[in-house]
Each structure stands twice: as C-alpha cells, then as structure tokens.
Amino acid sequence: MRDVRVSVTEAEVAEYERDGVVCLRGVLSSSWLRRMQAATERILEQSGTVDMTEMARSIEASGGRALVDTTVEPGAKRGRFYGGTDHWLSDPDFRDFAVTSPLPALVAALMRSARVNLYEDSLLVKEPGTVEPTAFHQDLAYFHVEGEQICTCWSPLDPVTEQTGSLQYVRGSHLWRREFRPNLFVSSMPIPGTRGEEVPDIRSRAADYDLVQFDTEPGDVVVHHARTLHGAGGNRSNTLRRRAVSVRYCGADARYRIREGAPMKPHHQHVKDGEVLDQEACPVVWLSDGGT
Numbered sequence: 001m002r003d004v005r006v007s008v009t010e011a012e013v014a015e016y017e018r019d020g021v022v023c024l025r026g027v028l029s030s031s032w033l034r035r036m037q038a039a040t041e042r043i044l045e046q047s048g049t050v051d052m053t054e055m056a057r058s059i060e061a062s063g064g065r066a067l068v069d070t071t072v073e074p075g076a077k078r079g080r081f082y083g084g085t086d087h088w089l090s091d092p093d094f095r096d097f098a099v100t101s102p103l104p105a106l107v108a109a110l111m112r113s114a115r116v117n118l119y120e121d122s123l124l125v126k127e128p129g130t131v132e133p134t135a136f137h138q139d140l141a142y143f144h145v146e147g148e149q150i151c152t153c154w155s156p157l158d159p160v161t162e163q164t165g166s167l168q169y170v171r172g173s174h175l176w177r178r179e180f181r182p183n184l185f186v187s188s189m190p191i192p193g194t195r196g197e198e199v200p201d202i203r204s205r206a207a208d209y210d211l212v213q214f215d216t217e218p219g220d221v222v223v224h225h226a227r228t229l230h231g232a233g234g235n236r237s238n239t240l241r242r243r244a245v246s247v248r249y250c251g252a253d254a255r256y257r258i259r260e261g262a263p264m265k266p267h268h269q270h271v272k273d274g275e276v277l278d279q280e281a282c283p284v285v286w287l288s289d290g291g292t
C-alpha cells in the first residue's frame with residue numbers, strides 16, 4: 001500500500017504552532033480511504049456508534065438544551081449524527097489506520113516529538129440533513145492526560161465544505177492556556193462534575209473570534225492541538241454525507257492526569273496522575289531513531 005505523503009514542511013509546522021491547526025493536503029492514499037470507508041460502513045451497520053441525534057432528543061426530553069443548526073432548511077431530509085470511540089480496540093482496520101498509516105510520523109514531526117502514543121480514535125458521521133451542530137469544545141477537556149504534545153488528526157472520508165459540516169477552529173486558542181469544561185457535543189451544557197471555564201458562545205458571536213475552516217477532499221488531514229477550540233455546523237446538504245475519522249495522539253511530554261468528571265474508559269481505569277503513558281492503554285506507535 002503506497003501512502004501519498006510521509007513528511008510535513010517547516011511552514012506546516014509553523015502554522016500548527018501558531019494557529020493550533022493545520023490542514024495537510026493529500027496525506028492518505030486511495031487504498032487507505034477505501035479501507036476506512038468500508039470499516040466505517042461496517043461499524044455503522046453493526047450499530048457500533050452512539051446516535052447523537054437521539055442523545056440530543058433525550059437531552060431536550062429531560063429538560064436540557066440541545067443545539068440546533070437553524071440553517072438546515074425546515075422540511076429538508078433529516079439525517080442523523082453518529083459518533084463512536086475507540087474502534088482501534090476491536091477493529092483491525094481502525095487499529096492499522098491509527099498505528100501504520102502515515103499519521104503517526106506526520107504528527108511526530110508536527111509536534112516535534114521523538115515518540116508518539118495513540119490515545120483514541122473517533123468516528124464522526126453527519127448524514128445529509130443533520131441538524132445537530134458539534135458544540136465548540138476543547139479536546140483536552142475529555143482526555144486524562146496533560147502536556148503540550150497532544151493533537152487530533154481529523155480525516156474526512158468524503159469531500160467536506162462548510163455546507164456539509166467542516167470543522168471551525170478558533171485560531172490561536174491553544175495559546176490562551178485556558179482549560180474549558182467538556183460538553184456532550186450536541187449541547188453546550190458542560191458535563192456535570194467537571195472543572196474549568198464554560199466554553200464561550202462562539203457560534204452566535206462568530207464575528208468576535210478568529211475562526212478558520214478548510215474545505216477538504218478525502219486524503220487531506222486536518223491536525224489540531226488538543227487545546228484548540230473547535231466545533232462544526234450540521235450537514236445542510238440533502239445528498240452529501242460527511243464521514244470522518246479522528247485519531248488522537250500524544251507526544252513524549254504527555255503524562256496521565258485524571259480529569260474529575262470526564263468520562264473514564266474501561267482500559268484507563270488503572271492510570272495514575274503523573275505517569276508516562278503506558279503500552280496497554282496508549283500504545284507507542286512511532287519512535288524516532290534513538291527515541292525512548
């Protein structure tokens with residue numbers, strides 16, 4: 001299997017460091033894309049994801065407030081938002097993608113890290129006519145780790161534009177050094193019991209923020225820092241799907257840090273504050289020559 005690209009330029013590293021996000025064009029080969037598209041369909045068919053549209057309805061039914069993208073036309077075909085996590089633990093294609101695709105080497109270069117550990121993967125599908133936006137959030141708020149070298153690779157499996165739900169990033173927000181409370185993705189209400197500031201209402205005050213989004217083709221990968229605030233609209237298209245796989249990695253400076261109230265994975269139950277990421281929960285997926 002030939003990968004399209006295995007290196008980043010100094011300009012891309014500088015953009016990632018300055019903006020907290022960079023779009024790497026033409027990273028994944030068509031064979032990786034075909035494999036991950038097939039794996040995505042398999043996981044959707046096996047109901048291996050959470051129906052986030054249903055979650056939004058339950059939040060509303062229990063008196064909470066879910067977000068709605070009002071720019072999705074009323075009466076248009078309604079689609080659902082599906083989200084899944086940690087498929088690498090059970091699905092060989094997701095595991096190979098996280099471990100053997102070009103992603104680990106690329107993020108090692110972007111984060112200037114001699115080592116890369118896998119933290120998790122996520123599958124994020126917005127079917128045509130999805131009204132649920134993705135609430136603005138900071139990935140670090142969900143992770144039981146801390147450090148500078150932590151990032152997410154958002155890998156679209158379909159062409160994506162603002163109309164179909166491209167991510168929007170608050171440029172430079174990773175440098176604010178502020179910790180925000182996590183939310184449930186379809187609501188901006190923070191998860192109870194978590195600590196930090198509430199994420200500001202970026203969606204309705206977009207003009208106050210330096211927002212950036214990228215129109216992407218399958219094969220492009222958008223990498224963002226774990227402190228970069230980001231969110232997305234719904235999918236306003238009546239026909240186009242928006243499937244994406246996020247893979248989250250940590251570099252050599254990352255250490256476990258339990259975040260009170262944030263969801264804890266069964267395979268992270270044993271982790272302790274301050275420890276180096278271990279092979280069982282967060283396998284090493286890339287080491288530079290001489291790295292440890």
Ligand SMILES: O=C(O)CCC(=O)C(=O)O
Nearest residue numbers: 124134139152232244246
């Ligand atoms: O795809 C989405 O709608 C959200 C993705 C996201 O926030 C992430 O992967 O960090």
